[in-house]
Amino acid sequence: MLYFDDAYAGIMPEDYAQYAQKVHDAHTHLHSTKMAMSGWVDYPKKISDAYLKSILLAAEQIKSQSTVLVVLGIGGSYLGPKACLDMLEDEFLTETKALKIYFAGWNLSGTYHHELLNKIKDEELSLCVISKSGTTMETAEAFRLFKEVLIKKYGEKYNSRIYAITDPQSGALRKEAEENGYTAFELESDIGGRYSFLTAVGLLPLCAAGYDIYKIVQGARKAYEDCLPADLAQNSAYRYGVGRRILNERDKSIEIFCVYEPKMQYFLEWLKQLFGESEGKEGGGLFPSSLVFSRDLHSMGQFLQEGTPLFFETVLSVNSPQKDIGYEGAQRTLNEQNELVRKAVLQAHNKGGTPIFTITAEKISEEMFGYMTYFFEKACAMSCMVMGVDPFNQPGVEVYKTEVKKMLSVK
Numbered sequence: 001m002l003y004f005d006d007a008y009a010g011i012m013p014e015d016y017a018q019y020a021q022k023v024h025d026a027h028t029h030l031h032s033t034k035m036a037m038s039g040w041v042d043y044p045k046k047i048s049d050a051y052l053k054s055i056l057l058a059a060e061q062i063k064s065q066s067t068v069l070v071v072l073g074i075g076g077s078y079l080g081p082k083a084c085l086d087m088l089e090d091e092f093l094t095e096t097k098a099l100k101i102y103f104a105g106w107n108l109s110g111t112y113h114h115e116l117l118n119k120i121k122d123e124e125l126s127l128c129v130i131s132k133s134g135t136t137m138e139t140a141e142a143f144r145l146f147k148e149v150l151i152k153k154y155g156e157k158y159n160s161r162i163y164a165i166t167d168p169q170s171g172a173l174r175k176e177a178e179e180n181g182y183t184a185f186e187l188e189s190d191i192g193g194r195y196s197f198l199t200a201v202g203l204l205p206l207c208a209a210g211y212d213i214y215k216i217v218q219g220a221r222k223a224y225e226d227c228l229p230a231d232l233a234q235n236s237a238y239r240y241g242v243g244r245r246i247l248n249e250r251d252k253s254i255e256i257f258c259v260y261e262p263k264m265q266y267f268l269e270w271l272k273q274l275f276g277e278s279e280g281k282e283g284g285g286l287f288p289s290s291l292v293f294s295r296d297l298h299s300m301g302q303f304l305q306e307g308t309p310l311f312f313e314t315v316l317s318v319n320s321p322q323k324d325i326g327y328e329g330a331q332r333t334l335n336e337q338n339e340l341v342r343k344a345v346l347q348a349h350n351k352g353g354t355p356i357f358t359i360t361a362e363k364i365s366e367e368m369f370g371y372m373t374y375f376f377e378k379a380c381a382m383s384c385m386v387m388g389v390d391p392f393n394q395p396g397v398e399v400y401k402t403e404v405k406k407m408l409s410v411k
């Protein structure tokens with residue numbers, strides 16, 4: 001479903017071979033039950049029919065009672081569903097859908113939230129609030145704001161329009177959901193935000209938007225099987241994860257994710273969070289960045305060809321895009337031209353000395369999205385583990401959250 005190619009990365013079999021033992025040990029540890037927050041590893045296998053049915057039920061309820069669903073969350077509680085919706089939706093038709101989905105709480109802009117509330121003022125509204133900890137300030141503030149709107153609009157029945165996804169036991173949101181009778185889903189205690197797409201975090205918004213969550217799960221299950229061997233030669237996710245480390249050791253400190261399909265733009269944001277938050281620790285890690293081509297060939301192309309050689313590229317493309325178009329007398333369709341540019345840029349940048357990984361998806365679909373998220377999670381976990389950092393914590397983010405809380409408590 002997803003083809004990884006390192007032919008342009010300048011990495012030899014003997015370079016990978018040096019990592020074989022480390023990969024084997026990391027794999028054993030990752031698949032044991034000993035590693036904290038590794039619940040996502042076996043999750044594709046564990047996800048039950050009853051859980052999926054409860055999501056379908058909630059999505060049906062959302063659709064029957066609303067014309068707008070506002071999804072509130074930030075970081076791992078936002079980027080997955082946003083990236084998936086952006087990839088699957090026809091962006092020029094989203095405004096005409098029976099249920100429109102908007103995201104909030106991922107920023108604190110008064111303008112953004114004012115304009116959003118103004119836009120949806122006459123709509124039938126439901127909220128999906130996502131917060132593992134239940135205490136993240138941005139999400140909590142936006143939730144208070146939108147909850148006030150719900151209460152003014154629907155009175156005491158406001159609670160039947162709130163869908164909360166949070167830790168099964170701890171946190172303010174869990175407590176509030178129980179006290180007020182919101183529909184609540186569990187974000188398993190041993191799954192962290194950026195590894196949570198396959199839970200209700202990703203599945204509920206996607207299901208409400210009309211997508212087939214069984215196919216998403218099916219894709220993740222396929223990736224689970226494909227990413228199961230401990231052997232680097234048989235596991236592309238591990239090969240990519242280790243390849244990144246080898247290039248980092250060769251003084252490449254930036255990984256640039258590139259796409260030629262604008263629908264994948266937000267998927268790059270998801271990737272940046274996954275890798276940045278998992279790997280950027282103890283003074284190390286690759287800085288993940290992103291570019292969308294052709295747009296950025298005409299802004300960053302010069303730097304990529306001749307600038308400071310600090311980076312390598314990971315180019316994501318799609319074999320059979322959803323749609324294509326040409327015009328009478330055209331020699332090639334737009335997709336054919338896009339592919340031609342991709343191949344030319346690959347040659348040009350590689351000639352300029354840039355190592356390049358290519359990762360090609362067969363097509364864009366629910367199944368593929370499920371596959372890709374699991375593939376990159378597995379690659380990221382392996383990359384971090386061979387580097388010697390814990391992929392599943394984020395102590396640096398917690399520092400900022402604590403500072404914000406301190407400042408908020410000062411009158």
Ligand code: PA5
Binds near residue numbers: 394397
């Ligand atoms: O990946 C992570 O753990 C983080 O990015 C969190 O998802 C983010 O900080 C939001 O946290 P929470 O879901 O607790 O509100």
